[in-house]
Amino acid sequence: MDSLIERFLEGDRRALARVISRVENETAEGRECLRALYPRSGRAHSIGVTGGAGSGKSTLTGALAAAFRRRGHTVGIVAVDPSSPFTHGAILGDRIRMQDLTLDPGVYVRSMASRGALGGLAPTIDDVVAVMDAFGFDYVIIETVGAGQDEVEIAGTALTTVLVNNPGTGDDIQAMKAGILEIADVLVVNKADHPGADVLVSQLQALLTLSPAGSRRPPVLKTTATRGEGLDALADAIDEHRAYLESSGELERQRAIDSRHQVLSIARAILLERIRQATPEEELESLVQQVAARRLDPHSAAESLAARLRA
Amino acid sequence: MTAPSTATKIRVLIAKPGLDGHDRGAKVVARALRDGGCEVIYTGIRQTPEMIAEAALQEDVDVVGLSILSGAHLELFPRIVDEMKKRGLDDVLLFCGGIIPEEDTAALSGLGFQAIFRPGTNTQDIVKFVFEHVKK
Structure with missing residues (x-):
């Protein structure tokens, strides 16, 4: 050990x-x-890359890592793909888009299965990121599962969240909805060589003007990751966001919020495990059956499980 | 749907060395192992021996399965095994599949390949082999 x-x-x-x-x-x-x-962790800058399935997250992550490498920095990458809810198996295919990095000694790529976690990440993502950070990478990039409208957990794991959008994927009302757009620190319109990219950039910029006065307005950048276009500007925008976090005191504040969230969620898991251990399987099964038959509501059933901890 | 599991999973790397560009077989095997409950890292086609060994290291896999149709297995597989040993990966379960003549069986088992799956194999046999032979 x-x-x-x-x-x-x-x-x-x-x-x-x-x-x-x-x-x-x-x-x-x-x-x-x-x-x-x-x-030993806490030195790396962590970057979350999130966006829809097929939006180009893996290719963009690989190209962004290459851009940091050209500047002499080292990069750890954690790429999450979904686990099957039925068999718990997974196909982890993000490396396919990052082939050029495989033999670079300054890059380490690790695929993770989501293992039942909600929110586009994996249950132990924060721990794995901390380990990579402690190893000494300058940047740790976390690529989420293909995210839709509400997978906002990445903002609690990464210091800078990059949201990847594509032209031709819905009107501007989609982007006005609450959720994922609110957590973006940098917005990227990837596949910018496709028609409609400029329209999407202006729609996103127009929406951002509606943000509360005084709040930081995230930049909107165009990339074509397959050709490596726009990546230096993206790397700059990430570094600028880091500088903003440091100068505004936001870095300390965000770290405190993230740590609180992490500690509480681990405590929740420990408590659940204790309840499971304190409850005989037959008793759990009987409560579950009563709920399924609508004789008992799920809150009362859960209360009676939790009560076992006090006993 | 069963409860989410964070228990130790079998991690498998499925890789295609060399220049043949047809990866239907590799994908079918990857899918079967996924359905068997494994976490399968698929790296795509045209992998060099160094890339395969390095991916196996970074992903800390328990199993490496190689698919080859080009006939270059006796050329490429020893180099892959060599690159893996160089990186200290000497406890990884190895199997292979594809167009591999019977007369090459001895050479491949000498290299450490514990099974060779040829066309017509039932994918369930591959899943069973992995579960029975993996060191956990």
Whole structure:
């Protein structure tokens, strides 16, 4: 165990891979690794890349990593794809769009399955990002599952959230709805070589003028990731957002909010596990049956489970 | 729908080395393993031995399955195994499939490939093989 962490700290990529697996599988060793490594995290800038399925997130993530590499920075990438709700299996195919990075010693790409988590991420995403951060990457890019309107969790994991849009995917009312657009720090219109890109850029800009006065207005950028176009401007916009976070005091505030959220959500999982352990399967099954037969409401059933903790 | 599971999953890399561009077989196998409950990393076609070994390292996979139709397996597979050993990946379960003549079986098992799946294989046999042989 100690030797694994030693090798990790020496920069051994195999050790990094092993630590990530232990953390992802939530083993006791994984928690031990995290305890040792967490104090070393907090230096990397984390970037979330989110947007619809097929919007070009993987290609954009790869091209953005290449842009940071040209500037001499190192990059860790975590790419999340969905797990099957039925078999829990997954096809993780984001690497296909990042082939050019595979043999670059300054880049590490890890695919993660969502394993039942909601919100386009994976249950242990924050831990895996912390591990990559502790390994010493300058940037950690998190690519979400294809997100629709409401997958906003990425904003609590990444410091800068990049929302990827495409021309031809709905009118401007779509973009006015509450949800994902509100969490974007940088807006990207990818596949900008397709018709309608300029119209979408102006629609997004027009919408942003409706934001409350005094709030930071996210930039809207055009990219064609398959050709590497617009990536330097995107890298600049991300660095500018980082500078804004630091100078405005927003960085400290966001970190505090994210940490609170993380601690509470882990506490929630621990409590649920304790309730499960304190409840015989037959009792749970009987409550579930009563709810299914509409003799009991689900809130009362949950209350009686929670009451077992006090006993 | 069953409860979400975060238990340890079998991670499999399915890769196609060399220049043949037909990956239907590899995709069918990837899909079967997904339906069997594995997390399958699919890297696409035209992978060099170095790329396959490096992806196996970064993804910390338990299993690597190689698909090949070009006839270059005795050329490419030893190089892949070599690149994996160089990176300390000596405990990964290896299997392969595709157009592989019977007379090459001994050479491939000598390299560490524990199974060769040829055209006509039932995909369930591949899933069963992975679950029975993986070290967890």
